[in-house]
Amino acid sequence: xYLFHTEADRRAMLDAIGAASMEEILxxxxxxxxxxxxxxxxxxAVSEMQLQRDVTRAAAENxxxxxxxxxxxxxxxxxxxxxxxxxxxxRGEFYxxxxxxQAEVSQGNLQAMFEYETLITQLTGxxxxxxxxxxxxxxxxxxVIMALSVGKGRRRVVTSATxxxxxxxxxxxxxxxxxxxxxxxxxxxSATAENLLPLIDDDTACVLVQHPNFFGHLEDVRTISDxxxxxxxxxxxxxxxxxxxxxxxxxxxxxxxAVAEGQCxxxxxxxxxxxxxxxxxxxxxxxxxxxxxxxxTVDRRGxxxxxxxxxxxxxxxxxxxxxxNICSNQTLLALRxxxxxxxxxxxxxxETAQHCHxxxxxxxxxxxxxxxxxxxxxxxxxxxxxxxxxxRDVIGLNRTLRExxxxxxxxxxxxxxxxxxxxxxxxxxxxxxADIDALAGALSNAxxxxxxxxx
Amino acid sequence: MRNTQSTRLLFELSQPGRRxxxxxxxxxxxxxxxxxxxxxxxxDGPPPLPELAEGDVIRHFTNxxxxxxxxxxxxxxxxxxxxxxxxxRNERLAALPGLAxxxxxxxxxxxxxxxxxxxxxxxxxxxxxxxxxxxLQPAAGAHGELTALMVAHAYYAQRGEDRRVVLxxxxxxxxxxxxxxxxxxxxxxVKSSPEGxxxxxxxxxxxxxxxxxFMLTNPNTLGLFDHQICEITQAVHDAGALVxxxxxxxxxxxxxxxxxxxxxxxxxxxxxxxxxxxxGGGGPGAGPICVRDxxxxxxxxxxxxxxxxxxxxxxxYDRPESIGRVRTFFGNTGVLLRAYxxxxxxxxxxxxxxxxxxxxxxxxxxxxxxxxxxxxxxxxCMHEFVASASKLKKEQxxxxxxxxxxxxxxxxxxxTVYFPLVVDEAVMIEPTExxxxxxxxxxxxxxxxxxxESGDLVHEAPHSxxxxxxxxxxxxxxxxxxxxxxxx
Numbered sequence: 001x002y003l004f005h006t007e008a009d010r011r012a013m014l015d016a017i018g019a020a021s022m023e024e025i026l027x028x029x030x031x032x033x034x035x036x037x038x039x040x041x042x043x044x045a046v047s048e049m050q051l052q053r054d055v056t057r058a059a060a061e062n063x064x065x066x067x068x069x070x071x072x073x074x075x076x077x078x079x080x081x082x083x084x085x086x087x088x089x090x091r092g093e094f095y096x097x098x099x100x101x102q103a104e105v106s107q108g109n110l111q112a113m114f115e116y117e118t119l120i121t122q123l124t125g126x127x128x129x130x131x132x133x134x135x136x137x138x139x140x141x142x143x144v145i146m147a148l149s150v151g152k153g154r155r156r157v158v159t160s161a162t163x164x165x166x167x168x169x170x171x172x173x174x175x176x177x178x179x180x181x182x183x184x185x186x187x188x189x190s191a192t193a194e195n196l197l198p199l200i201d202d203d204t205a206c207v208l209v210q211h212p213n214f215f216g217h218l219e220d221v222r223t224i225s226d227x228x229x230x231x232x233x234x235x236x237x238x239x240x241x242x243x244x245x246x247x248x249x250x251x252x253x254x255x256x257x258a259v260a261e262g263q264c265x266x267x268x269x270x271x272x273x274x275x276x277x278x279x280x281x282x283x284x285x286x287x288x289x290x291x292x293x294x295x296x297t298v299d300r301r302g303x304x305x306x307x308x309x310x311x312x313x314x315x316x317x318x319x320x321x322x323x324x325n326i327c328s329n330q331t332l333l334a335l336r337x338x339x340x341x342x343x344x345x346x347x348x349x350x351e352t353a354q355h356c357h358x359x360x361x362x363x364x365x366x367x368x369x370x371x372x373x374x375x376x377x378x379x380x381x382x383x384x385x386x387x388x389x390x391x392r393d394v395i396g397l398n399r400t401l402r403e404x405x406x407x408x409x410x411x412x413x414x415x416x417x418x419x420x421x422x423x424x425x426x427x428x429x430x431x432x433x434a435d436i437d438a439l440a441g442a443l444s445n446a447x448x449x450x451x452x453x454x455x
Numbered sequence: 456m457r458n459t460q461s462t463r464l465l466f467e468l469s470q471p472g473r474r475x476x477x478x479x480x481x482x483x484x485x486x487x488x489x490x491x492x493x494x495x496x497x498x499d500g501p502p503p504l505p506e507l508a509e510g511d512v513i514r515h516f517t518n519x520x521x522x523x524x525x526x527x528x529x530x531x532x533x534x535x536x537x538x539x540x541x542x543x544r545n546e547r548l549a550a551l552p553g554l555a556x557x558x559x560x561x562x563x564x565x566x567x568x569x570x571x572x573x574x575x576x577x578x579x580x581x582x583x584x585x586x587x588x589x590x591l592q593p594a595a596g597a598h599g600e601l602t603a604l605m606v607a608h609a610y611y612a613q614r615g616e617d618r619r620v621v622l623x624x625x626x627x628x629x630x631x632x633x634x635x636x637x638x639x640x641x642x643x644x645v646k647s648s649p650e651g652x653x654x655x656x657x658x659x660x661x662x663x664x665x666x667x668x669f670m671l672t673n674p675n676t677l678g679l680f681d682h683q684i685c686e687i688t689q690a691v692h693d694a695g696a697l698v699x700x701x702x703x704x705x706x707x708x709x710x711x712x713x714x715x716x717x718x719x720x721x722x723x724x725x726x727x728x729x730x731x732x733x734x735g736g737g738g739p740g741a742g743p744i745c746v747r748d749x750x751x752x753x754x755x756x757x758x759x760x761x762x763x764x765x766x767x768x769x770x771x772y773d774r775p776e777s778i779g780r781v782r783t784f785f786g787n788t789g790v791l792l793r794a795y796x797x798x799x800x801x802x803x804x805x806x807x808x809x810x811x812x813x814x815x816x817x818x819x820x821x822x823x824x825x826x827x828x829x830x831x832x833x834x835x836c837m838h839e840f841v842a843s844a845s846k847l848k849k850e851q852x853x854x855x856x857x858x859x860x861x862x863x864x865x866x867x868x869x870x871t872v873y874f875p876l877v878v879d880e881a882v883m884i885e886p887t888e889x890x891x892x893x894x895x896x897x898x899x900x901x902x903x904x905x906x907x908e909s910g911d912l913v914h915e916a917p918h919s920x921x922x923x924x925x926x927x928x929x930x931x932x933x934x935x936x937x938x939x940x941x942x943x
Contacts, residue, residue: 052544
């Protein structure tokens with residue numbers, strides 16, 4: 001397969017070692033009571049041809065954005081990925097390289113990481129960025145943990161039901177281990193986070209808000225951050241990198257730490273991962289930032305160059321006192337984001353955001369006119385909105401539309417019992433007017449449950 | 456020959472008005488539907504990103520790529536990191552639209568092919584580890600450690616036992632104590648014996664009813680398989696604690712020994728090491744965990760379940776005793792699929808051959824290196840070994856760092872140095888199974904030549920790389936973490 005040694009090589013190597021056989025070495029190394037005595041029961045080895053046939057068949061069983069028109073979002077989006085992103089990321093010198101601890105032979109990665117960090121500070125309006133974390137949800141949690149370590153002794157984290165429910169679930173898991181209190185403002189009719197304001201108190205280390213929020217709505221981050229800062233708490237904002245083409249940046253709204261899911265920046269949907277955790281913060285928090293950081297310096301000849309820096313925060317130096325246990329990161333996905341943002345530039349990002357915003361408005365208008373549907377929440381949105389099915393058959397609708405080649409949205413019942421008859425529709429720049437009209441058409445023509453049951 | 460212009464920073468290449476990506480014009484009816492964003496929310500303009508042509512971007516990053524070493528171009532004898540060949544077929548297959556372009560929240564009926572592959576991967580990982588219950592969710596090895604420790608926490612909470620201590624070996628990866636701290640445990644280190652194995656007496660003296668988990672790496676970071684492993688795990692179990700295996704070195708024992716059989720209760724894999732997922736310059740990885748049956752209820756949600764009678768796969772979210780969710784969506788599917796392709800390509804016997812060849816290569820290189828450097832922990836090893844430059848430093852003033860830097864000039868990546876902490880001037884070497892005998896010979900020859908070179912030459916090494924000996928101290932003292940315009 002991918003092995004090198006011929007039988008003659010193996011013989012010669014054993015001779016050099018001074019071992020009669022491989023078995024001799026193994027017997028010497030692995031005690032008899034720990035030795036596995038039978039062959040592994042795994043599917044037999046297959047050739048590249050056979051593997052490709054099998055996997056292609058399995059892949060063909062899945063619906064995808066290649067076979068269907070996608071209106072699904074909820075934290076993972078079908079944005080366009082330019083070919084140049086794939087061309088760069090598929091260079092072996094990038095994707096088969098190691099973590100750039102040896103700076104002399106890693107300047108390509110290190111410079112790209114430094115450029116990524118700069119782009120993220122430009123995107124967020126904050127001072128510093130790390131070189132990436134696992135994904136949006138764990139980045140949000142790492143930000144909260146940072147805030148807890150800043151607010152020594154404060155044990156309360158305040159958030160809102162309008163933050164991505166899976167991010168809140170991860171937070172619950174982690175905070176349980178750290179013995180902290182998580183307070184969640186419930187969903188109200190405005191579908192915004194204003195009702196978290198009274199929950200902020202002197203014990204609050206951190207307020208976590210998402211803007212645009214999980215339902216696509218805009219939050220009043222400025223008011224939330226003013227109130228939080230008055231109480232001595234930090235503000236963490238989950239933001240949408242694409243929305244930065246149109247919306248005020250976290251750094252312009254008084255936010256202390258901004259985090260995001262960076263999948264939307266040139267990374268494939270890939271059934272949930274690997275994704276890209278984006279994190280930026282104020283300068284004074286830099287030594288509490290988790291994850292790797294590339295920094296600028298000079299070499300012994302005086303040339304500008306880049307290295308991994310502030311490593312004393314990290315687990316391989318600080319062990320149990322590290323800011324986080326994170327070791328690997330998502331460099332390759334950060335590279336893709338760097339290429340993506342370089343290709344878009346300010347004008348490209350602005351236009352992408354405009355497409356999302358305007359097409360979402362158009363979709364909202366079209367769907368509002370369909371009798372069976374209702375839009376439960378008012379107010380401005382960016383690229384997502386909630387739709388209610390008066391027939392209370394989201395699952396049936398979903399199936400019907402999928403059969404017509406449309407992934408209509410994300411059912412909300414799993415996380416919001418009060419929205420069991422609702423789904424979340426996302427509209428990216430990739431959707432055309434014809435796509436949206438087809439969605440509206442399919443939704444208005446879908447058989448109602450009564451008809452289905454009677455058929 | 457080298458193009459230095461395009462390796463200036465993106466921001467220095469930027470020209471106002473230059474563009475790469477163009478979007479189609481917006482339809483009038485669409486524009487008519489939209490209301491402007493509220494003034495309090497709207498930015499004055501887009502962020503100040505660089506402005507470049509597509510050709511700028513491609514030339515820039517292509518030239519940057521040539522400044523990296525990589526597995527495709529160089530040998531990485533990088534102990535502990537397992538830099539093996541990354542098969543090209545895995546890249547092609549993972550990019551199939553039916554795998555790469557699938558939304559994570561699609562309903563189960565629309566992802567049956569994908570769920571089947573992942574379910575089969577769970578079974579394969581269980582068979583290789585000897586531990587039956589699998590979660591594919593964790594995003595990296597360290598994340599797997601954290602997840603498993605949370606599982607242990609939930610297990611003891613359910614039993615009404617208040618165990619707050621995690622023991623780690625002093626030779627362990629830094630992630631072990633860091634993960635334990637994040638999971639809310641207090642950590643205590645267990646000493647290594649003079650042979651580089653776990654000091655069983657020290658372990659026994661630290662085992663009490665406060666200990667929840669003992670985290671160990673076997674084969675350990677010195678490349679040694681602990682010959683008392685079964686006794687060790689028995690002692691841990693006798694104290695009512697669980698054994699966690701850091702699976703970083705699973706590439707050495709596939710088909711030869713199984714953690715579940717030698718007493719581990721929980722473990723993680725590093726598919727980006729063991730199963731050849733590319734390192735990507737530092738990530739992405741994945742960190743699937745395997746645990747014993749009695750810990751299964753606590754695994755994070757969702758897991759993949761199969762309804763046998765209908766041959767139907769589904770994501771199981773209803774897990775009342777679960778620790779909860781540890782990441783967004785399902786898992787690092789792209790990395791996991793590459794592991795699946797790798798295992799399918801080799802089969803069971805092939806994986807055993809992989810491990811045997813990894814062990815053979817390491818022992819072969821050890822047989823050569825021991826004539827060049829001290830190797831304090833014996834003549835034989837598993838998949839890696841740790842030499843020491845201590846004597847070389849004393850006698851010739853050449854440190855492990857000097858050695859690492861100078862070897863770059865010979866066209867090899869440096870070995871891991873100064874880890875594990877239990878060896879002075881450690882030089883940790885792992886050849887993997889995907890390097891030829893000729894490459895290993897050439898590396899040993901280069902190492903030999905370096906040890907005979909003058910101190911001055913070596914101290915200033917590397918000489919042939921784009922940069923040499925960056926000033927790390929200055930970088931950390933006054934961190935410059937982003938580009939800023941000159942006139943600001």
